[in-house]
Amino acid sequence: MQAYKGRAGSSPGTQSGPAPVPFGRRTEDHKKHVQAIPLPAMQQNLNYMYPQIFWEEGCTNPSTSCPPAPPAAPFPPPVPDRRKKPRNNREEKSVGFLVVSLLMLLSLAGVGLSLFQIFRLEKELAQLRESASTEHISPALEKLIGEKSESMKKEERKAAHLTGNPKQQDLPLEWEPVSGHAFTAGIQYRNQGLVINETGLYFVYSNVLFRGSTCTSQVLTHVVYKKNPASPGNQVLMQDKKINYCANQKMWARKSYLGALFKLREMDSLHVNVSRTTLVSFEESKTFFGVFKL
Structure with a gap:
């Protein structure tokens, strides 16, 4: 595009003044300068405004070749964003090593404290x-x-020892299970007898002292027997009979002792019978009954 210098009212094809110079050309002489020539701001007979025309001296003849314009300066490189720092793998490795070291130190300290407490x-x-x-x-x-x-x-x-009880009411004999030398351990005293709660070998014993003030011909009987709810009737284990135990009409006394080893079953109950309860001395050291498991 070429710039033209003209007057108001003149036609666009009419030229006046020096030849047009290509727009944007510069000369090599640094002393020369670019002059801006303003045009009238407004023409009376025109409905538009002329733009300002820049005249560049140094190359007035369009037929002659003008020196080429110097190349435009390249754009500067973009400024890096300094807010985000690039990651450093070396720094990350050092931080990870520090964390692992701290954890190991803590674990070693815990082990040392535990050993100290144990010691x-x-x-x-x-x-x-x-x-x-x-x-x-x-x-x-x-x-x-x-x-x-x-x-x-x-x-x-698994043992029991019973002593004589003077408050007799009926047979079999009644016994004292807790007072004095009497005790029960693992064997229960119930219904005037000792109840076995475990099958096994047991030693059963009984001692009865008979005494009277007059001599009679009655037979003295001492019996130890057992019974079981699963078996009908009673089964005699031991028995002792005394005959001719006195020779005159004076006071007399006779002891009857029974003792033997038996295999007893669970729920067997042991009892003692005598011929006459009125002839029995119920002192705990003279009349007693017991059993113990081997």
Whole structure:
């Protein structure tokens, strides 16, 4: 595109002044400068406004070749965003190593604390054992006593000893299960007899003292028998009979003892019968009845 210099009212084809110069050309001489020539702001007979025309001196002849324009400066490189720092793998590795090291130190500290507590508890336990051995009894003697007591408990679990009860009402004989020397352990006293709760070998014994003030010809009988709900009737285990136990009309006394080993079943009940309850002395050291499991 070429710029033209003209006057108001002249036709566009009419030229005046020097030849047009291509727009945007520059000369090599730095002393020359570009001059801006303003046109009239408004023409009376025109309905449009002329734009400003820039005249560049130095190349007035369009037929002559003008030197080419210097190349435009390239755009500057984009400014990097300094808000986001590039990741550094080395820094990440160092941070990870630091975290792992801290975790290992914490775990080692926990293990050390646990070992210290265990050592302290063992030391206190050793001191308690030493004080017990010096002030009380030795561990060997304590173990022996424990074994003795344990064996005694095992014996007590399956044993019973009953003593005479003077408040007799009817046969079989009634007994005292708790007072004095009497006890029951693992065997129950019920309905005037001892009830077996476990099948096994048992030693059964009974002692009865008979005494009177006059001599008679009546036979003295002492019987130990058993019965079971699953079996009808009674089964005699031991029996003793006394005949001619007195020679004159004076006071007399005779002892009857029965004892033997039997295999008893569960729910067997043991009882004692005598011929005359009025002739029985019910002192606990003279009349008694018992059983114990082997």
